[in-house]
Amino acid sequence: MYLDRRNKIEGWRCRGTHCLLGKMWLSLVSFLxxxxxxxxxxxxxxxxxxxxxxxxxxxxxxxAQSGHRILEEVRLMRRNGFDISRGWYSDQRGxxxxxxxxxxxSKQKExxxxxxKNPATLQTTFSKVFRTNELFGFYMDVQWHxxxxxxxxxxxxxxxxxxTAGLRDAASDFSAVGSLIxxxxxxxxxxxxxxxxxGRTLLETAVLDKPNSVLGHLHIPKAQxxxxxxxxxxxxxxxxxxxxxxxxxxxxxxxxxxxxxxSDKRYEILTGxxxxxxxxxxxxxLFESLTSLMKSPGFQPQNLHVLIGGDWPxxxxxxxxxxxxxxxxxxxxxxxxxxxxxxxxxxxxxxxNFPLAPAAILMDEDVRVSPDFFSYFAQVLxxxxxxxxxxCATAFGHLAMPTLFSHKDKxxxxxxxxxxxxxxxxxxxKEALLSWPADGKSDRFYDSWLYYEHIxxxxxxxxxxxxxxxxxxxxxxxxxxxxTYDLVIDMETESGVHLTxxxxxxxxxxxxxxxxxxxxxxxxxxxxxxxxxxTERKNGSYIFSYRCESNSTDFTKNLMLAGDCACKxxxxxxxxxxxxxxxxxxxKPGVDIxxxxxxxxxxxxxxxxxxxxxxxxxxxxxxxxKIWGYVSFPYQRSAWKxxxxxxxxxxxxxxxxxxxxx
Ligand SMILES: *[C@@H]1O[C@H](CO)[C@@H](O)[C@H](O)[C@H]1NC(C)=O
Ligand SMILES: *[C@@H]1O[C@H](CO)[C@@H](O)[C@H](O)[C@H]1NC(C)=O
Ligand SMILES: *[C@@H]1O[C@H](CO)[C@@H](O)[C@H](O)[C@H]1NC(C)=O
Ligand SMILES: *[C@@H]1O[C@H](CO)[C@@H](O)[C@H](O)[C@H]1NC(C)=O
Ligand SMILES: *[C@@H]1O[C@H](CO)[C@@H](O)[C@H](O)[C@H]1NC(C)=O
Ligand SMILES: *[C@@H]1O[C@H](CO)[C@@H](O)[C@H](O)[C@H]1NC(C)=O
Ligand SMILES: *[C@@H]1O[C@H](CO)[C@@H](O)[C@H](O)[C@H]1NC(C)=O
Numbered sequence: 001m002y003l004d005r006r007n008k009i010e011g012w013r014c015r016g017t018h019c020l021l022g023k024m025w026l027s028l029v030s031f032l033x034x035x036x037x038x039x040x041x042x043x044x045x046x047x048x049x050x051x052x053x054x055x056x057x058x059x060x061x062x063x064a065q066s067g068h069r070i071l072e073e074v075r076l077m078r079r080n081g082f083d084i085s086r087g088w089y090s091d092q093r094g095x096x097x098x099x100x101x102x103x104x105x106s107k108q109k110e111x112x113x114x115x116x117k118n119p120a121t122l123q124t125t126f127s128k129v130f131r132t133n134e135l136f137g138f139y140m141d142v143q144w145h146x147x148x149x150x151x152x153x154x155x156x157x158x159x160x161x162x163x164t165a166g167l168r169d170a171a172s173d174f175s176a177v178g179s180l181i182x183x184x185x186x187x188x189x190x191x192x193x194x195x196x197x198x199g200r201t202l203l204e205t206a207v208l209d210k211p212n213s214v215l216g217h218l219h220i221p222k223a224q225x226x227x228x229x230x231x232x233x234x235x236x237x238x239x240x241x242x243x244x245x246x247x248x249x250x251x252x253x254x255x256x257x258x259x260x261x262x263s264d265k266r267y268e269i270l271t272g273x274x275x276x277x278x279x280x281x282x283x284x285x286l287f288e289s290l291t292s293l294m295k296s297p298g299f300q301p302q303n304l305h306v307l308i309g310g311d312w313p314x315x316x317x318x319x320x321x322x323x324x325x326x327x328x329x330x331x332x333x334x335x336x337x338x339x340x341x342x343x344x345x346x347x348x349x350x351x352x353n354f355p356l357a358p359a360a361i362l363m364d365e366d367v368r369v370s371p372d373f374f375s376y377f378a379q380v381l382x383x384x385x386x387x388x389x390x391x392c393a394t395a396f397g398h399l400a401m402p403t404l405f406s407h408k409d410k411x412x413x414x415x416x417x418x419x420x421x422x423x424x425x426x427x428x429x430k431e432a433l434l435s436w437p438a439d440g441k442s443d444r445f446y447d448s449w450l451y452y453e454h455i456x457x458x459x460x461x462x463x464x465x466x467x468x469x470x471x472x473x474x475x476x477x478x479x480x481x482x483x484t485y486d487l488v489i490d491m492e493t494e495s496g497v498h499l500t501x502x503x504x505x506x507x508x509x510x511x512x513x514x515x516x517x518x519x520x521x522x523x524x525x526x527x528x529x530x531x532x533x534x535t536e537r538k539n540g541s542y543i544f545s546y547r548c549e550s551n552s553t554d555f556t557k558n559l560m561l562a563g564d565c566a567c568k569x570x571x572x573x574x575x576x577x578x579x580x581x582x583x584x585x586x587x588k589p590g591v592d593i594x595x596x597x598x599x600x601x602x603x604x605x606x607x608x609x610x611x612x613x614x615x616x617x618x619x620x621x622x623x624x625x626k627i628w629g630y631v632s633f634p635y636q637r638s639a640w641k642x643x644x645x646x647x648x649x650x651x652x653x654x655x656x657x658x659x660x661x662x
């Protein structure tokens with residue numbers, strides 16, 4: 001039933017113009033990157049000549065988008081010189097799934113450009129623009145990549161428009177690898193740094209906050225590197241790969257060893273379940289995902305099938321080295337529109353190639369799995385397949401936040417988006433395909449489309465402690481969420497965790513046990529954002545009821561706000577995971593709070609006193625203002641810290657003789 005490696009079935013192989021387009025697109029991207037920052041690189045046979053004319057334009061931090069939350073934020077405005085002022089903006093959390101940034105080209109022009117070159121060939125081996133013009137989150141991706149660049153590689157950092165405001169902790173990493181001024185830059189500075197990783201700086205210069213260009217010129221002769229002959233001979237494919245592509249971490253270490261599969265563990269139920277990884281042109285992310293899979297007991301490589309969207313030689317080369325099976329899915333369009341169509345093809349591919357499988361496991365290329373990943377699926381799959389009211393089981397524990405308390409041996413069921421790393425029934429895949437448009441403009445996300453438009457019926461199983469982390473930072477990343485949620489979620493580190501409540505999952509059992517718990521719970525009323533409102537309680541379970549009209553466009557707002565108050569702004573801004581309008585948040589070991597949406601939930605009868613149901617809209621302006629202040633406090637605190645740090649950059653002004661200007 002399984003396909004041969006490098007599947008050549010007509011229709012799925014990349015043919016003609018698609019492949020060509022893929023390659024043209026790649027070169028277009030590097031051209032654009034260079035164009036933006038005024039970076040000119042001339043390559044002669046034996047040397048590289050780098051010229052940077054980094055012009056100041058369009059300096060503004062974070063676009064003001066309309067949304068639900070109002071938070072204080074740093075905004076940089078350019079008038080005669082440079083101003084740092086405070087403005088209001090609306091938080092973008094919760095809008096992540098509707099964001100459309102690929103289409104907004106102005107946004108991508110800002111940030112920090114990283115260009116990596118092999119000193120011996122002078123070829124570009126990695127490039128990315130990091131959105132460090134935003135204060136939150138994206139600096140973590142800079143850190144991730146910087147760590148994984150090979151020693152000896154030539155790295156160029158160039159700021160485009162405003163890109164130093166959100167460097168945050170990445171600035172310390174720059175110092176650690178040799179930058180003199182990276183740590184002292186004010187927001188909006190223009191900075192160029194060219195250096196050898198693990199070696200010395202070749203050029204570092206900046207203008208601080210005047211509307212001038214920073215100019216730099218550098219001549220870099222081609223390095224005469226000693227060849228790693230042993231590696232060339234014994235590990236030729238990997239050697240060639242690492243000459244061409246960077247940011248691969250330990251994969252390019254001389255003594256890299258592929259992880260040994262743990263063949264003692266074999267979960268029979270997973271043998272008939274195809275495991276699909278959806279990939280693109282990010283081999284560095286894919287390598288990390290594959291590594292975590294190979295280390296996770298129970299991984300069966302013969303079940304793995306990578307579907308590459310577009311023709312990306314670097315991804316194919318990596319999979320060839322690991323001898324993993326893959327197919328190429330031709331892509332059309334760009335951004336989220338392209339993905340929407342791509343995932344449709346992925347679903348069709350599964351139906352056509354694995355028609356007899358009861359379910360498939362799908363995972364994106366930028367997801368790290370827990371050592372418990374396969375053990376988890378081996379336990380939840382039998383229950384998933386038996387229960388018609390379930391369509392998926394996800395490995396993503398969206399409530400596994402540092403501010404909540406989770407049990408690794410517990411699973412729950414609820415309304416869910418599929419998440420990252422999930423098993424879905426073949427019947428659900430077929431159901432989705434019936435209404436999935438094959439064409440037409442759509443910038444929706446496939447997963448939120450499946451969920452919000454009720455394309456598939458049923459609930460999902462999810463773990464309290466996550467079995468995956470979605471670590472990749474791509475098109476739709478939302479900075480604030482990256483550091484409060486996506487990158488800090490708790491993932492199980494042991495393997496073989498026994499799920500103790502799996503038999504509660506079937507619908508009838510779940511309803512019975514939930515009803516029993518609610519009957520035994522204490523009703524609590526009051527201001528959820530009052531200090532310690534949830535946490536200062538005796539062990540036990542409690543019901544907190546909030547107004548939730550199913551017909552309102554804003555029907556989850558009360559849950560979001562109360563949820564934020566319960567777990568200090570790390571709530572996910574969605575109702576994901578609730579079952580019949582009931583969401584459990586464990587705010588302290590032993591203290592379970594059941595958030596009950598009234599009248600949406602059929603358990604609404606538990607909230608006996610109608611006049612005490614919490615409703616933000618009914619509060620006085622003053623109370624509303626206080627709550628906004630509370631839920632935005634952690635962001636404000638970060639923003640203030642960044643501001644204060646930035647305002648302290650006097651040293652560099654004096655050093656560069658710009659003190660008078662201020
Ligand atoms: C996405 O971008 C397109 C084209 O610019 C626009 O028509 C559409 O309204 C945008 N969608 C959202 C949700 O912003
Ligand atoms: C790179 O160099 C640093 C400092 O010399 C060293 O600590 C690190 O292990 C090296 N990394 C690799 C991958 O060789
Ligand atoms: C690659 O994998 C296939 C099975 O998928 C196996 O038959 C073949 O021997 C493997 N090749 C190498 C070089 O390991
Ligand atoms: C929603 O339904 C409730 C009662 O069923 C009604 O009072 C309210 O006006 C409705 N709201 C909207 C926005 O339709
Ligand atoms: C409350 O429950 C937690 C978790 O079960 C337990 O560790 C703690 O000792 C309990 N506290 C009291 C006072 O019983
Ligand atoms: C509901 O709460 C209000 C306000 O505290 C109180 O006056 C009223 O007596 C309560 N009603 C019931 C039925 O408990
Ligand atoms: C509360 O705010 C709304 C709009 O934000 C305003 O129309 C209303 O007058 C305010 N009420 C009071 C009592 O200030």
